[in-house]
Amino acid sequence: MAAPWRSxxxxxxxxxxxTRGIHQxxxxxxxxxxxxxxxxxxxxxxxxxxxxxxxxxYFLQNKMDKVHQKNxxxxxxxxxxxxxxxxxxxxxxxxxxxxxxxxxxxxAINYEGLENLHLLKELxxxxxxxxxxxxxxxLSRLYPLADSLQELSLAGxxxxxxxxxxCLHHLQNLRRLDISNLPSVSNPGLTxxxxxxxxxxxxxxxxxxAEGLKLGPEEQPQDTDRPIPA
Amino acid sequence: xxxxxxxxxxxxxxxxxRPGTLRGGFSLxxxxxxxxIKKKIQSVLPGTSLHPLYDSSHLPPDHSDVVIVGGGxxxxxxxxxLKKLEKQxxxxxxxxxxxxxxxxxASSALSLGGIHQQFSLxxxxxxSLFSASFLRNINEHLAVVDAxxxxxxxxxxGYLWLASEKDAAAMENNVKVxxxxxxxxxxxxxxxxxxxxxxxNTEGVALASYGMEDEGWFDPxxxxxxxxxxxxxxxxxxxxxEVTRESELVKMDNSVEYQPVECALVINAAGAWSAQIAALAxxxxxxxxxxxxxxxxxxxxxxxxxxxxxxxxxxLESPLVADTSGTYFRREGxxxxxxxxxSPTEEEEPxxxxxxxxxxxxxxxxxxxxxxxVPAFETLKVQNAWAGYYDYNTFDQNGVVGPHPLxxxxxxxxxxxxxxxxxxxxxxxxVAEMILEGRFQTINLDSFLFSRFYLGEKIxxxxxx
Numbered sequence: 001m002a003a004p005w006r007s008x009x010x011x012x013x014x015x016x017x018x019t020r021g022i023h024q025x026x027x028x029x030x031x032x033x034x035x036x037x038x039x040x041x042x043x044x045x046x047x048x049x050x051x052x053x054x055x056x057x058y059f060l061q062n063k064m065d066k067v068h069q070k071n072x073x074x075x076x077x078x079x080x081x082x083x084x085x086x087x088x089x090x091x092x093x094x095x096x097x098x099x100x101x102x103x104x105x106x107x108a109i110n111y112e113g114l115e116n117l118h119l120l121k122e123l124x125x126x127x128x129x130x131x132x133x134x135x136x137x138x139l140s141r142l143y144p145l146a147d148s149l150q151e152l153s154l155a156g157x158x159x160x161x162x163x164x165x166x167c168l169h170h171l172q173n174l175r176r177l178d179i180s181n182l183p184s185v186s187n188p189g190l191t192x193x194x195x196x197x198x199x200x201x202x203x204x205x206x207x208x209x210a211e212g213l214k215l216g217p218e219e220q221p222q223d224t225d226r227p228i229p230a
Numbered sequence: 231x232x233x234x235x236x237x238x239x240x241x242x243x244x245x246x247x248r249p250g251t252l253r254g255g256f257s258l259x260x261x262x263x264x265x266x267i268k269k270k271i272q273s274v275l276p277g278t279s280l281h282p283l284y285d286s287s288h289l290p291p292d293h294s295d296v297v298i299v300g301g302g303x304x305x306x307x308x309x310x311x312l313k314k315l316e317k318q319x320x321x322x323x324x325x326x327x328x329x330x331x332x333x334x335x336a337s338s339a340l341s342l343g344g345i346h347q348q349f350s351l352x353x354x355x356x357x358s359l360f361s362a363s364f365l366r367n368i369n370e371h372l373a374v375v376d377a378x379x380x381x382x383x384x385x386x387x388g389y390l391w392l393a394s395e396k397d398a399a400a401m402e403n404n405v406k407v408x409x410x411x412x413x414x415x416x417x418x419x420x421x422x423x424x425x426x427x428x429x430x431n432t433e434g435v436a437l438a439s440y441g442m443e444d445e446g447w448f449d450p451x452x453x454x455x456x457x458x459x460x461x462x463x464x465x466x467x468x469x470x471x472e473v474t475r476e477s478e479l480v481k482m483d484n485s486v487e488y489q490p491v492e493c494a495l496v497i498n499a500a501g502a503w504s505a506q507i508a509a510l511a512x513x514x515x516x517x518x519x520x521x522x523x524x525x526x527x528x529x530x531x532x533x534x535x536x537x538x539x540x541x542x543x544x545x546l547e548s549p550l551v552a553d554t555s556g557t558y559f560r561r562e563g564x565x566x567x568x569x570x571x572x573s574p575t576e577e578e579e580p581x582x583x584x585x586x587x588x589x590x591x592x593x594x595x596x597x598x599x600x601x602x603x604v605p606a607f608e609t610l611k612v613q614n615a616w617a618g619y620y621d622y623n624t625f626d627q628n629g630v631v632g633p634h635p636l637x638x639x640x641x642x643x644x645x646x647x648x649x650x651x652x653x654x655x656x657x658x659x660x661v662a663e664m665i666l667e668g669r670f671q672t673i674n675l676d677s678f679l680f681s682r683f684y685l686g687e688k689i690x691x692x693x694x695x
Contacts, residue, residue, distance in 0.1 A: 042376075043376050046375055046376055053375050053463075054319075056375045056376075057373070057375050060373055060375065061370075061373075064370045064373075111366060136384055136385070136386055137366045137384065137386060139386070140386035140442075140443050140444075140446075141443060143442055143443075161383075162546070162564060163383065163384065163385040163386065163387075163446075164386065165546075166385070166387055166546045166547050167386050167387055167388075167547070169547035170442075186564070187564055190564050191564065194545065194546040194564060195546065197545055197546070198545055198547050
């Protein structure tokens with residue numbers, strides 16, 4: 001359904017391990033049971049020794065600084081190395097070509113890094129799927145792309161909530177918005193309806209409107225072993 | 231029975247000695263002797279809080295470098311920045327004294343939680359921008375090991391200020407200043423307003439200014455608890471008590487115990503009750519029209535907030551709208567609930583004795599303006615209401631920051647008249663810099679010093695709701 005893009009498509013390197021950093025922020029991601037034992041030992045040590053707590057805080061700060069380091073290219077050309085760390089030489093030939101689509105899925109882009117996108121005046125499609133540091137503040141930074149942006153995908157971003165989705169109302173040229181799989185949105189069905197009202201020309205996809213609705217008595221599964229019906 | 235025993239002892243004659251009179255001088259006056267011994271020990275070993283004979287763990291320490299009076303968002307912000315900017319870890323001993331740890335009357339907890347940069351003074355704009363970037367990175371600033379990250383529930387939808395004909399020129403000037411200082415604000419004409427927000431009735435509106443970024447509202451309780459948690463992990467001591475009497479006596483809650491706390495600096499962050507704390511230090515006790523006689527012109531003013539439900543009201547994208555009449559409202563959540571209110575005029579000021587809500591004020595003074603501006607609000611149902619205090623600066627409605635010129639060890643961080651929450655991180659940093667470096671470094675708040683009350687230099691802020 002998406003039109004083939006004739007111009008440049010910038011893709012982030014796959015296998016980005018920076019998402020692990022969230023684990024250190026204290027339980028936003030589900031720890032597995034084997035790591036749970038290790039965490040309580042660390043927790044015990046942190047509670048009893050100031051030095052351990054300070055050391056952990058120091059490592060935490062380092063991780064956060066790494067994210068900022070990745071987002072530091074502002075007011076400069078946006079350059080991305082490939083998985084071997086080499087810059088593609090052909091990239092320089094395309095410096096006059098306007099960028100129409102950006103795929104930044106699984107990327108560690110944050111608020112400061114989005115400043116780079118403001119320069120792309122003819123951006124038509126933006127994909128920010130599964131970006132771990134995209135949150136409501138970042139969405140409020142997308143308004144300069146209002147004139148050209150037609151397709152936006154925010155599927156799977158763990159920190160985006162309905163408050164951030166509300167500030168997409170600036171993007172009046174948007175034709176397709178993907179808001180599937182957003183764990184922080186409290187009421188996905190209602191949010192989808194309200195976003196559809198807010199952007200009348202846009203097709204909002206991704207939410208199954210039947211989820212969250214209670215099944216009627218005749219539709220309940222016949223599993224009598226479970227005390228609580230599914 | 232006892233006197234008879236004593237008299238018996240005396241009558242027994244010179245062969246028996248009174249107990250403890252061996253070597254002369256030791257009397258039964260145990261209490262007085264003990265306090266004398268304690269004073270001697272304390273004078274020899276300064277700085278100890280050793281009380282070997284009774285449990286004083288519930289009392290604040292005897293000595294502290296800085297005592298912050300008031301544990302609201304401003305006081306905690308000052309504590310945080312003091313600990314963050316101190317030269318060596320553990321160099322400063324900071325004590326925060328808060329009268330009510332449930333924060334039942336604190337302005338920080340009862341606030342609407344809005345933040346905007348649409349001020350007329352450049353310092354206010356900078357403070358607000360600094361606070362916005364602090365809140366954006368709050369999980370880096372206030373990260374505590376093993377604690378869950380803070381969810382401020384920030385709504386980045388911006389503020390929309392409406393101006394009538396006579397205020398349009400001033401608004402244009404203000405927006406120019408705001409954009410110069412780096413705030414992202416745009417001006418809208420009535421036609422553009424109608425296009426963007428079809429539920430607005432633009433009658434009487436000549437110009438509107440709309441904040442695009444870094445403006446919105448958040449949960450102030452979350453900020454307060456996040457600051458408390460971080461500040462406690464940095465080693466700041468907390469005490470629940472009230473400061474009475476000049477020599478820094480802290481009276482413990484629900485008891486008659488007093489604890490004198492020796493300190494080098496006192497920071498007055500007591501919000502609506504700052505004037506009382508200032509009076510304790512002798513500020514304002516002197517002949518009028520002198521620097522000694524200038525009182526701190528901060529008084530509590532009661533403001534109401536009402537919550538109503540309106541099923542056909544403005545949609546999810548509505549910003550915090552501040553009307554030409556001073557009425558303001560914003561949407562709350564997904565369920566068509568709205569919060570709002572209006573600042574009363576000088577004649578209608580309610581009595582700040584308690585926090586009772588006057589529902590007639592909504593009927594008579596708020597609803598007509600709401601219905602006029604947004605026709606959908608003609609049918610609404612009030613669900614809830616509460617009241618809170620503004621620490622209102624009667625001089626020029628802007629904050630007081632920095633040391634007092636005469637009482638040099640009292641610093642102020644109060645008087646923000648309704649925009650204290652949104653400027654708290656910036657002000658906290660400014661006060662910490664003033665204490666540690668001796669001057670303001672990040673944001674220059676020289677025009678917010680106390681001396682302007684004596685010199686009569688008003689720095690008036692226009693955009694106050």
